[in-house]
Amino acid sequence: MATxxxxxxxxxxxxxxxxIDPVIVGASVLIGxxxxxxxxxxxxxxxxxxxxxxxxxxxxxxxxxxxxxDPSGRDVLSRLIWGARLSLLGPALIILIATTLGTVLAxxxxxxxxxFDQVVSRVMDILFAFPGLVLAMVAVAMFGSGxxxxxxxxSIAYTPYITRILRSASLRERNLPYISACYVxxxxxxSICSRHLLPNIFPLLLTQAALSFGxxxxxxxxxxxxxxxxQPPTATWGLMVATGQTAIxxxxxxxSIASGILIIVTVVxxxxxxxxLANRHAVQxx
Amino acid sequence: MxxxxxxxAVEVRDLVKVFRLRRSPGIGGGRSAAKTIVAVDRVSFSVxxxxxxxxxxxxxxxxxxxARMAVGLERPTAGQIAVGGRERRWKHVGSRERRRRAREVxxxxxxxxSSLDPRQTVGRCLDEMLRLHFDMDHARRTERIAxxxxxxxxxxxxxxxYPRALSGGQRQRVAIARALACEPRVLICDEAVASLDVSIQxxxxxxxxxxxxxxxxxxxFISHDLAVVRxxxxxxxxMKDGRVVERGQTDRVLxxxxxxxTQRLLAAIPRPGWHPVADPESxxxxx
Numbered sequence: 092m093a094t095x096x097x098x099x100x101x102x103x104x105x106x107x108x109x110x111i112d113p114v115i116v117g118a119s120v121l122i123g124x125x126x127x128x129x130x131x132x133x134x135x136x137x138x139x140x141x142x143x144x145x146x147x148x149x150x151x152x153x154x155x156x157x158x159x160x161d162p163s164g165r166d167v168l169s170r171l172i173w174g175a176r177l178s179l180l181g182p183a184l185i186i187l188i189a190t191t192l193g194t195v196l197a198x199x200x201x202x203x204x205x206x207f208d209q210v211v212s213r214v215m216d217i218l219f220a221f222p223g224l225v226l227a228m229v230a231v232a233m234f235g236s237g238x239x240x241x242x243x244x245x246s247i248a249y250t251p252y253i254t255r256i257l258r259s260a261s262l263r264e265r266n267l268p269y270i271s272a273c274y275v276x277x278x279x280x281x282s283i284c285s286r287h288l289l290p291n292i293f294p295l296l297l298t299q300a301a302l303s304f305g306x307x308x309x310x311x312x313x314x315x316x317x318x319x320x321x322q323p324p325t326a327t328w329g330l331m332v333a334t335g336q337t338a339i340x341x342x343x344x345x346x347s348i349a350s351g352i353l354i355i356v357t358v359v360x361x362x363x364x365x366x367x368l369a370n371r372h373a374v375q376x377x
Numbered sequence: 378m379x380x381x382x383x384x385x386a387v388e389v390r391d392l393v394k395v396f397r398l399r400r401s402p403g404i405g406g407g408r409s410a411a412k413t414i415v416a417v418d419r420v421s422f423s424v425x426x427x428x429x430x431x432x433x434x435x436x437x438x439x440x441x442x443x444a445r446m447a448v449g450l451e452r453p454t455a456g457q458i459a460v461g462g463r464e465r466r467w468k469h470v471g472s473r474e475r476r477r478r479a480r481e482v483x484x485x486x487x488x489x490x491s492s493l494d495p496r497q498t499v500g501r502c503l504d505e506m507l508r509l510h511f512d513m514d515h516a517r518r519t520e521r522i523a524x525x526x527x528x529x530x531x532x533x534x535x536x537x538x539y540p541r542a543l544s545g546g547q548r549q550r551v552a553i554a555r556a557l558a559c560e561p562r563v564l565i566c567d568e569a570v571a572s573l574d575v576s577i578q579x580x581x582x583x584x585x586x587x588x589x590x591x592x593x594x595x596x597x598f599i600s601h602d603l604a605v606v607r608x609x610x611x612x613x614x615x616m617k618d619g620r621v622v623e624r625g626q627t628d629r630v631l632x633x634x635x636x637x638x639t640q641r642l643l644a645a646i647p648r649p650g651w652h653p654v655a656d657p658e659s660x661x662x663x664x
Contacts, residue, residue, distance in 0.1 A: 268486040268491050269494045271492075276479050276505075277472075279475075280472070
């Protein structure tokens with residue numbers, strides 16, 4: 092059956108090696124390291140993060156306290172290490188909830204279309220009108236301060252961003268012939284969505300999740316800073332910026348600066364990661 | 378000539394498709410000015426089992442809409458489609474019904490670059506179809522995948538490949554293999570070779586006629602390329618603006634066209650000594 096002319100066509104498939112992006116690797120390693128530190132906090136933190144020592148407040152960098160102590164005499168490094176837990180867990184939960192909800196809504200809108208799509212889009216438009224911070228403050232006012240209310244409020248605030256971007260991507264994929272081919276091939280709608288649509292928008296999903304993570308971390312830190320989230324003495328980076336600021340005027344900015352820098356570094360890592368993932372996706376998309 | 382006893386694979390009666398182009402409604406929800414386009418206008422035809430019918434016409438003549446209705450991607454405004462003697466319903470088509478129809482009619486699309494899932498290997502793509510339609514164990518499926526790949530002129534190594542590693546011709550072969558995996562009675566080729574270069578076109582066309590001999594599948598061949606049509610079809614249907622303007626045996630229509638539109642379509646094929654402005658009435662020369 093294969094004619095001589097056809098032999099050229101039956102060449103072995105080409106395998107191309109993936110180009111490794113050093114920025115993606117670097118950002119991932121940094122984020123991974125932060126997660127490991129957060130998990131290992133009980134074993135690696137040199138002091139109890141909550142034990143105050145009024146004889147050793149606002150100390151500078153020393154061999155005993157690598158990053159000094161805060162106005163209550165607590166070890167800054169220990170608090171940063173313990174603070175990583177809630178500071179990372181909060182945004183992680185927000186992003187997990189928002190991307191799950193957003194992805195489901197986006198794919199369902201693109202697939203079902205019609206009235207359902209219209210309603211979802213309008214509801215998302217309405218949610219867009221509320222900034223995350225405002226929504227979080229309203230939630231705290233209604234349900235009281237603590238870690239849960241701001242997380243739920245921010246999850247809802249981030250959902251429309253994810254939904255809008257993934258909906259348009261799903262819509263674009265949905266109209267491609269490979270999805271039509273699945274439909275004609277008798278593949279059930281649920282499988283088309285979960286096994287064909289979802290994997291094809293997944294790089295975009297990952298990008299959006301990474302970018303939103305950075306933003307959620309800052310917003311949640313702001314909520315903490317304002318005293319609306321996790322309550323003292325529990326350590327979170329946002330709260331540490333707030334409690335440290337009383338010492339800034341006294342000439343001891345160490346505690347605030349250390350936690351502020353950590354927030355910035357983490358956010359930049361997530362943004363770089365999201366940005367590079369977006370670039371790579373765009374290149375592959377060609 | 379078709380044997381009169383041959384059962385009909387597809388029968389289409391008075392098929393109509395009207396598209397409503399709606400201007401986006403204003404914020405007040407004011408009455409939107411609707412414009413209608415009749416894409417397919419009372420088209421009837423039938424294809425006997427194992428035969429091949431070509432639908433030709435310029436872009437916008439409604440031939441792709443016809444194909445999309447035949448596979449259930451578009452719902453006809455009026456008219457009937459019967460496949461294997463069974464009338465098509467259009468309301469409440471469930472998963473099971475769609476799966477049954479998949480074993481009746483399959484389609485190969487024009488663009489091989491977007492008709493395969495980029496995140497699925499060739500093997501998994503075929504496996505998905507086999508799992509869905511047949512009760513086969515893993516070993517039988519692997520065997521069948523190898524057989525399908527061989528049937529379309531690829532080999533087993535390609536099962537592990539992603540579409541991006543394949544050429545346009547190879548991808549189109551995979552698309553054909555996927556369609557054949559369902560063992561359909563009818564295979565619709567919607568400009569299936571139009572985007573391939575000429576030498577690959579010839580190979581894929583040969584492949585399609587080989588497959589017809591092996592499997593007795595019927596073809597509905599949508600094309601604007603009359604040279605392609607002559608090679609693959611028994612009968613031909615010429616469409617213009619959604620209507621059938623001429624039909625008959627391929628050789629008869631192409632050698633001795635009765636309708637002026639078919640004559641102009643044929644006159645527009647570039648050949649030695651051909652000149653684009655030979656026919657001032659023709660609106661085809663721009664294509």
